[in-house]
Amino acid sequence: MRGIRWRTVIILFFLALAGWYIYPTIKLFSLSTQERRAMDPAKLAELESRSLRLGLDLMGGMHLVLEVDKSKLTPEEAKDAVDRALEIIRNRVDQFGVAEPVIQKQGRSRIIVQLPGLQDPERAKALIGRTAQLEFKLVKEGEEVDALLNEIDVALARRMPRAKEQAPEDLDWLFAGVPPLFQHRPFTSLLRIYEDPRTGKLVSIRVAEENRPKVDRVLSDPEIRALIPPDAEFLWASETEVYQGKRYYSLYLVRKTPELTGAHIADARPEIGSGYDPEIANKPIVAFTTTDEGARIFSLVTGANIGRRLAIVLDNKVCSAPVIRTKLSKNSIITGNFTMEEARDLAIVLRAGALPAPIKIVEERTVGPSLGRDSIEKGKVAAVIGFIAVVVFMAVYYRFSGLIADLALVLNLVFLVAALAGFGATLTLPGLAGIVLIVGLAVDANVLIFERIREELRTGKTVRLAIDNGYSRAFRTILDANLTTLITALVLYKFGTGPIKGFAVTLSIGILASMFTAIVMTKAIFDFVITRWRVTRLSI
Amino acid sequence: MKFLTNTDFDFIGRRKTAFLISIGLIIIGLVSLAVHKGPNFSIDFVGGILLELHFELAVPTEEIRAALREVKLGDRVVDLSRSEIQEFGSANDILIRVERMSTEVAVADVIKERLKSAFPNRIPKDERQWLRRQESVGPKIGGELKQSAIYAILVALLGMLIYIGWRFKFRFAVAAIVALFHDVLITLGVLSLLNQEISLAVVAALLTIVGYSLNDTIVVFDRIRENLRALRKERNYGVIVNRSINDSLSRTVITSLTSFIVVLVLFLRGGEVIHGFALTLMIGVLVGTYSSIFVASPVLVEWQKRAEAKRLARGRRI
Numbered sequence: 082m083r084g085i086r087w088r089t090v091i092i093l094f095f096l097a098l099a100g101w102y103i104y105p106t107i108k109l110f111s112l113s114t115q116e117r118r119a120m121d122p123a124k125l126a127e128l129e130s131r132s133l134r135l136g137l138d139l140m141g142g143m144h145l146v147l148e149v150d151k152s153k154l155t156p157e158e159a160k161d162a163v164d165r166a167l168e169i170i171r172n173r174v175d176q177f178g179v180a181e182p183v184i185q186k187q188g189r190s191r192i193i194v195q196l197p198g199l200q201d202p203e204r205a206k207a208l209i210g211r212t213a214q215l216e217f218k219l220v221k222e223g224e225e226v227d228a229l230l231n232e233i234d235v236a237l238a239r240r241m242p243r244a245k246e247q248a249p250e251d252l253d254w255l256f257a258g259v260p261p262l263f264q265h266r267p268f269t270s271l272l273r274i275y276e277d278p279r280t281g282k283l284v285s286i287r288v289a290e291e292n293r294p295k296v297d298r299v300l301s302d303p304e305i306r307a308l309i310p311p312d313a314e315f316l317w318a319s320e321t322e323v324y325q326g327k328r329y330y331s332l333y334l335v336r337k338t339p340e341l342t343g344a345h346i347a348d349a350r351p352e353i354g355s356g357y358d359p360e361i362a363n364k365p366i367v368a369f370t371t372t373d374e375g376a377r378i379f380s381l382v383t384g385a386n387i388g389r390r391l392a393i394v395l396d397n398k399v400c401s402a403p404v405i406r407t408k409l410s411k412n413s414i415i416t417g418n419f420t421m422e423e424a425r426d427l428a429i430v431l432r433a434g435a436l437p438a439p440i441k442i443v444e445e446r447t448v449g450p451s452l453g454r455d456s457i458e459k460g461k462v463a464a465v466i467g468f469i470a471v472v473v474f475m476a477v478y479y480r481f482s483g484l485i486a487d488l489a490l491v492l493n494l495v496f497l498v499a500a501l502a503g504f505g506a507t508l509t510l511p512g513l514a515g516i517v518l519i520v521g522l523a524v525d526a527n528v529l530i531f532e533r534i535r536e537e538l539r540t541g542k543t544v545r546l547a548i549d550n551g552y553s554r555a556f557r558t559i560l561d562a563n564l565t566t567l568i569t570a571l572v573l574y575k576f577g578t579g580p581i582k583g584f585a586v587t588l589s590i591g592i593l594a595s596m597f598t599a600i601v602m603t604k605a606i607f608d609f610v611i612t613r614w615r616v617t618r619l620s621i
Numbered sequence: 622m623k624f625l626t627n628t629d630f631d632f633i634g635r636r637k638t639a640f641l642i643s644i645g646l647i648i649i650g651l652v653s654l655a656v657h658k659g660p661n662f663s664i665d666f667v668g669g670i671l672l673e674l675h676f677e678l679a680v681p682t683e684e685i686r687a688a689l690r691e692v693k694l695g696d697r698v699v700d701l702s703r704s705e706i707q708e709f710g711s712a713n714d715i716l717i718r719v720e721r722m723s724t725e726v727a728v729a730d731v732i733k734e735r736l737k738s739a740f741p742n743r744i745p746k747d748e749r750q751w752l753r754r755q756e757s758v759g760p761k762i763g764g765e766l767k768q769s770a771i772y773a774i775l776v777a778l779l780g781m782l783i784y785i786g787w788r789f790k791f792r793f794a795v796a797a798i799v800a801l802f803h804d805v806l807i808t809l810g811v812l813s814l815l816n817q818e819i820s821l822a823v824v825a826a827l828l829t830i831v832g833y834s835l836n837d838t839i840v841v842f843d844r845i846r847e848n849l850r851a852l853r854k855e856r857n858y859g860v861i862v863n864r865s866i867n868d869s870l871s872r873t874v875i876t877s878l879t880s881f882i883v884v885l886v887l888f889l890r891g892g893e894v895i896h897g898f899a900l901t902l903m904i905g906v907l908v909g910t911y912s913s914i915f916v917a918s919p920v921l922v923e924w925q926k927r928a929e930a931k932r933l934a935r936g937r938r939i
Contacts, residue, residue, distance in 0.1 A: 138894070146762065200749060203730060442727070443759035451675065452753040452894070459892035466890060467883035474879065511822055514887055514895050518829070518902070521883035525876045529840070532872045535623070558843040561788055562836040568780045569832030573825055576773035578766075581825045588829070 088605055095597070099496050102503035105131040126180075133502040135197075136509035136583055139457050141450035142197035143205060144579065147440045149190045154438055162437045167192055172433035173208055192440070195579075202447045204426065212396050212439050213430040215343035218335040219382075220390040220402050221313060223282040226334050230269050232308050237267040237299070271296050272332070287329040290321060296332070312337050319398035320418050333399050335392050340382045342435075345375025349431035351424035354416070365424035367415045369431060380410040395427075460513035467517050468494075471524055479531050481620035485606050486527035489598040493523045496594040501587065509583030519591035522566070526599035530555040531621055544619045548607050556600065563592050628867045632914055633859040633922050639915035643803060650810010657813055663820035664756060666770070668721035668763035670729045673754040674736070678743040679712040688739040694722070694731055701732065710893045714753065721760050729757050754894075770824045774805075777831050785835075789842055796920035797838050800912040804834045808904045815900070822898040830905030833880070837873065837913040844869045845921070858925040862918050870914075877910040 109132040117125065137144050149166050151159040167186055174182045174194065183195035199205055271292045275285045288296050299305055300315055309315070318331040349369040354361035371379055383391070383405045392402040393415050400417040419427065472490065475483035497519065501508060534551030542550065567589055574585035610616060632639075654660065664671050689701040701719055709716035722728055733752070737744060744751050758766075778801060786794040808830060812819065844865040852861050884906055888899035 202752075202755070206727070206730075441759075442757070444762045445729075445755065445757040447752070447755040449749060449752045449754060451750045452673070456892055456894055459890060463887050463890045467886040470882050470886065471879050474882070478875070510895055511825060511898060514891065514898060517883050517887050517891075518880070521880035522833075524879050525836075528872050528875050528879075532869075532875075536868075558840055561843060562839045565781060565784060565835040565839060566829075566832040568784060569777055569828050572773050572777040572780065573828055576769050576776070577825060578821060581821060584825055584829075 085605075085608060088601065092602055092605055095496070096492070099492075099499035101499075103495060103499035106133045106498065106502045108132075130505075131502065133498060134505065134507045135453075135457075136507045136512070136580060137195060137197055137446070137453075138448050138510045138580055139453050139460075139508065139513070140197050141199070141448050141453035142195065143199045143202045143448075144444075144446045145194040145196075145206070145209065145442055146187070146444035147192045147194065147209070148443045149192070149437075150439045150441060151190060158437060163190055163192065165437045166440060169434050169436055170194065170209055173429055174205075176429045176433065177205060177208060179205075191443070198450075199447075200450075204422070206442065206445075208426050208429065210440060210442060211430055212436045213343065213433075214396055214435045215346065215431060216339035216394045217341040217379075217382075218316075218337070218339050218392045218394055219386060220392050221334045221336060222284060222389065223280075226283050226286075229309065229313075229334065230272075230274075233268045233299070233305055234266045236304055236308060240304075268296075268299055271299075273329070286332040286334075287322075287324070288332050290328040290330065293317075293330055316392065316394060316397060316399050319395065319400055331399070331402075333392055333402060335394070335399075339394070340391070341371070341375060341378055343431060344434075345371050345378065346431055347372045347375070349428040351421065351428045352414075353421075354414070361414070361416055364416070365419045365421045367419070367424050367427050367431070368412065369415065370412050371410070376410040379413070380408050383410075384408040456510050457513075460510065460517075464513070464517050464520070467520050471520055475524055475527070479527075479621055482531055482534075482607075483621075485603050486524060486531070486599070488606070489527065489603045490520065490523055492602060493519070493591070493595050493598040496598065497587070497591045500590045500594065504586075506586050506590075507579075507583055508587070509580040511580050512583035512587040515584045515587035515591065519588065519595065522592065523595035523599060526555075526559045526563075526595060527603060529559055530599070530603070534619070534621055538619065538621070544616055545611055547619070548604075548611065552600065552604055559596065559600065563596060566592055623871075628870055629863075630867060630870075631863060632866050633863045633919060636915065636919035636922070639919065643807070643912075643916060646807050647803070647810060650807055650813060653810055653813040657816065660809065660813060660819045661816055662767075663818045663823075664718065664721075664758045664763070665821045666763050666767040666819070668758045668760040670717075670719040670721070670732070670758075671754070671756040672715075672717040672719075672729055672732060672752075673709060674715050674717070674733075674751055675745065675753050676713050676715065676740070676743045676751070677745045680715065680740055680743055682706045682708065682715065684740075685715060685717070685736065688736060689717075689732065692731060692735055694728060721758070721763070723760075727757070729755050766821065770821070773824070773828060774831075777828055778802075781831065781835050785839070785842075788839075789846065792921060792924045793842050796917045796924065797835060797842070799920050800838055800917040801831055801834060803916050804830060804905065804908045804912050807908050808901060811904050812901060817897050817900060820897055822895060823901050826898045826901035826905065829902065830909055833905060834909030834912060837876070837909050838917045840872065841866060841869055841913050841918060845918070858929075859922045862922050866914055866918055873910060873913065877906060880906045 105128055109128050112120070120128075147166075147170075149163050151162055154162055163186060167184060170192060171182075171184045174184060174196065177196075179196045179199055181197060183193065185193045187193050194209060196205055271288060273287045273289070274283055275287070276282060277284045313334055314337045316333050316335055318333070321328040321330055323329075347370050349367055352366055352368045354364050354366045356362055387405050387407070390402045390404050393400045400415055403416070415427070468490075472487045475486050475490075477483065479486065494516070497516065500506075530551050533555045534547050537547035537550045538544070570585045570589040570592070574582055574589070577585060685706050686702040689704070689706075691698050692701050699722070704720070705716075705718040707716050708714065717732065719728060719732070733755075778798065781801065782794050782798055785797050805827060808827060812823070817823070845862055848861050848865045848868070852864065855861050881903065884899055884902045887895065888903055891899050
């Protein structure tokens, strides 16, 4: 008798525990959308943290695997590059405003980012992936640029094919279609050069969109690269401008060493420009504030270079290159053809800092909210239909005992959901399928037991003895059989990715719970029924 | 209600037929795999891009193909019209699958832009309803996932072998492993016949089948072990095994039935996303049950016959 009392206590204890853990989930899922919005956000967050979590494939959201490209870093830098990148990405994501993002390191150079409930995947990818290296570089003008362009022309002209000889293959593309007049200026013929009408000095270079690939090829030619002085480099503008119906990219020759970098920026804000300058007024801009050190450098540089242009370079593309009109120090602005959203995102990225190395997105899985909702609906329907089918079958085939098994099944599912909520586990779509599968597997234990009991009854044993024997003989088989499924679940957990892990967890907990409900609980009920009502014939 | 009690089918006697059927199924599966040049791996394993889009007004796949004939990727223009483009579930849902390209550009995003500009008034007003699902898998990751999957299957099989070797005698382990290989091969074969895409979820289902089939096999083995002790007087091993199968037949059939019912419901009503998963489980449940009766047990009997023949031969020589 004492054994039975202990057993009852344990069962009631687990039932109470399950009720405690499952209550927040039931409460959360029964809230309507209005009630949800009306709730105090702190309370809602707490309720959500204690409830069952939905995976990305059920809630919608984005899963990214990023790889940090350490190829251009020194071994020193490479060591903590990934950790630094992780911090910066976390910063950016925090400012993006996603509830419960997951940002983790994976292996030696990968970062996993999960953004549940994300509404705008494009923007998130752009925000996360930008290297965001901000640099301020002085633009070279005038004779220096002229001289370099000349040198390039001469070098290319030297390699030009003479009319009668075979054209060298490497420059075919350059000279094809060039009128003879320009053949001694093969490079500059691709450019449109603007000079200051007063001084005649070269001010800016523009390249028509269709000529850009050719210019790129020239500039990447090794002989030409050698001609560019070591303290200079060519940079493209980040966007095209339209002149007389054609699109042009501006090309800048800048001083390679930056005067100021993103490290000198203390804060950045998106704003709408004011004033009269058409490039600024009423357009979204990014206003930034430098650090004290940055302010010192900035004022030195601007003070010494009034009249020259300072290129604002973002990720090696020139955003804008305004002329320095006065000495600047702490505050200034970045203009470009931004939309308000782009200005906002640029400000976020400047505030969070530049990534130490470029990152590549090597895996992306995005589930839209509509598919997530659909999957939940379908999963629910499947679970309900499956459940009803099995319940009816058990009741019909095993009669009263079948009903007991059905009760065990219900409690099994309750325990399963409670455990998932309690462990803070995530329910994924395969996990939902796992729940449906558990419905089929959980009754197996009871089938084994009941078949044994039927056998025992057939050999003429008493009801009580038949039941006891049935349970004890079936127990070892159930244990063995379920253990193999658990081994599989373990393997799946170790080798699987997110959704599969969810399946493995659901399967494992479901099987463990099923052993408790199918064996311990049903036996308790049988014992209770037999002793209380002195049953001589068992409905099985 | 009872059925299948006190049956006395001669499963062991029919084992040659069962053996032929199994071989036949395996060969058909292997032929299908050969014809299709291997399993139909999803982007999870070979890399690539998957886009599932929901249009407000259905767009015929031909028009989508035409729209993707010239797509600008960075500074190249490629023809994506021959990619896999199909309706998925309903006429409004389109699934596009593109093989992986060696380019840094986000191909999926470019395709979306292209389709947005090609069919601007057929996209749902709330653009978030347009994108159902998007997946991009780089080549390296695809290769890694493939490796992971293979390791997982091997580790699982090894784990099973060790477990049964520990709980039962060695020959039981061998019989069980033979049955498991049989199950995996036939399931893969049927999946290939149906040209089902092998994704991560399908591999997970395969592993689940490994566990489930073993579950089934162990129940029969347990009975055999019990009967070997109880029916010690019976000299014919095959008779004992037969009896054991018959004894556990009703349990085997009922459990398979309940498992099959739930998986069938998943297959019919679970939606397109877990379609492959549910299909694999369905095939696995059927094959797993078949193998516990017609593969694992006959192997045991054959083993025993060979062992006895050897013992007899050795006995005679002395």
